[in-house]
Amino acid sequence: MPAGVAGRPNLNPGMTRLVRADRLAAELGVSGELHVKDDSGNPTHSFKDRVVAIAVEAARAFGFTTLSCSSTGNLAGAVGAAAARAGLRSCVFIPHDLEQGKVVMAAVYGGDLVAIEGTYDDVNRFCSELIGDPAGEGWGFVNVNLRPYYAEGSKTLAYEICEQLGWRLPDQLVVPIASGSQLTKIDKGLRELIALGLVEEKPYRIFGAQAAGCSPVSQAFKAGHDIIRPVRPDTIAKSLAIGNPADGPYVLDIARRTGGAVEDVTDDEVVDAIRLLARTEGIFAETAGGVTVGVTRKLLKDGLLDPEATTVVLNTGDGLKTLDAVASGSRPTAVIRPDLAAFRAAGLA
């Protein structure tokens, strides 16, 4: 990267809250320190702003003029916003049948938004084709040809967690798995801080979290396999729904090397966990946050997480983007006439 990064327009993501979650800890039977790293506080409300920030700088260094990606949600908004702020053209590719809310988020920043008549896999295949064609010259696809840079952005999660803990390593981390890249980069970030002497070296354990409806890494971990068998995703946790996760084998290595594990929870458990986190700590997570909190609860129940240790659970996105997951159970307690008699009759006094 060239010097002067700080002087160029960037969304400046990161340094999100590390929330000490004592009320969640009490409900889960955790006596040690429990923290939630809440990345819903990023500019477009997901951890994707971190990785895109690095991709933008790489795009500038390579002289790319168009920032692009394939996406079904969080990444589209992050790329659109970052390109707008940086003064780059953007062109984002999405499946044609995306929910309207996600389309609005992807389009509002004024870049080109191309709906592809096909599945997300078709979108990805088309993007790879475009990169190899003269039409794609000068295009930086953040999650394809800029991926090596992009992925490094996740290391900032590790840096910040240690800094916010007072420059010490947590004992345990629970990290969601989509492609698996984020988990591997958090491990890399922790090892870098150790190598630099910025934190005292000690063992830490990394746990991966998946939704049962898309759990190829969890299945491989439990079966003792080194190879990931791809699945067809079927879960409400759409931001984690990658059926053939590229970094899956590395995730298995890290979970095994550090003494962690990979676990999955059902969609019902995801919704319960979103509600648990909201009710105890006032954090409204997207479904991916429900996956990590749900897996944390399951790992504690199974004795795989130490309840006396210092644990950090990641929430990588925002509940406002996945309202449907909790809509059916989020209704008024009572509907009443505006008078005290009605209020008393509803048993609310």
Place this chain on the structure above:
Amino acid sequence: MPAGVAGRPNLNPGMTRLVRADRLAAELGVSGELHVKDDSGNPTHSFKDRVVAIAVEAARAFGFTTLSCSSTGNLAGAVGAAAARAGLRSCVFIPHDLEQGKVVMAAVYGGDLVAIEGTYDDVNRFCSELIGDPAGEGWGFVNVNLRPYYAEGSKTLAYEICEQLGWRLPDQLVVPIASGSQLTKIDKGLRELIALGLVEEKPYRIFGAQAAGCSPVSQAFKAGHDIIRPVRPDTIAKSLAIGNPADGPYVLDIARRTGGAVEDVTDDEVVDAIRLLARTEGIFAETAGGVTVGVTRKLLKDGLLDPEATTVVLNTGDGLKTLDAVASGSRPTAVIRPDLAAFRAAGLA
């Protein structure tokens, strides 16, 4: 306030980004420093987290056990989340015909949510009745009986803006007007910093921004009146839709005393301004942010804002909460088959 505030669970809002907005400045013809104070970065994504944080501490000091409010949106989420984190019961009152998204946000934190068969005015009247009744004992309504504390929370916007400018006053601020409380408290905050010697004293001008469909303060300012004539709100900027703003007369005083003004923009101008801010700076504002950016543009055109001065424009909320405002114009640029011929035919290469 009792000591030890920092040690008690709180959502810890504030210290949101002050974004240097050079691309927006260029489009608006501003040659001075233009900044956007982006309060969408707060925990529940509006400035309401600031005022509620103070109300929570006041509620604790008074021994209240239930946190409550009347709300049609941002405040409901802020109170629900803050109460959850603080371990207080919450009971939020809303009109029965609220949009589903807002109901989900108000309900997800697990407090009681009571839908009132009536208008927002009916909800407010009922809340005042409840405070005077034994049934309301121990209840802290953040925007009623806790209002004197609650309102002070807006001063933190002034403190942070000066700190983020390197402990100096801006020359001009553009602030949205709902009840008018926020604008008066920002003025108070600036005067406190001057009195304490934390910033060098110099003139600053405060401008108020309303939507044309709810512009009683703007109308009074332009007519040279001291009294606000209430209106029936009809605007997409629902978070600013208070037809009889309690602090309106104080806003008039401040705008006149500081050499500012109060202006309003149409709903179409609000939508244009939301898009302008998104396209230039990657900030997706709620309608209230469209009001301040739109008014900024209008004041510059009319020569009321100095384009060479240091100006701060407030964005107090998040575009994800008012998606409908921009939905109709946020569609894909093109819908194509996943092949290069279709891509070229769409003119995107």
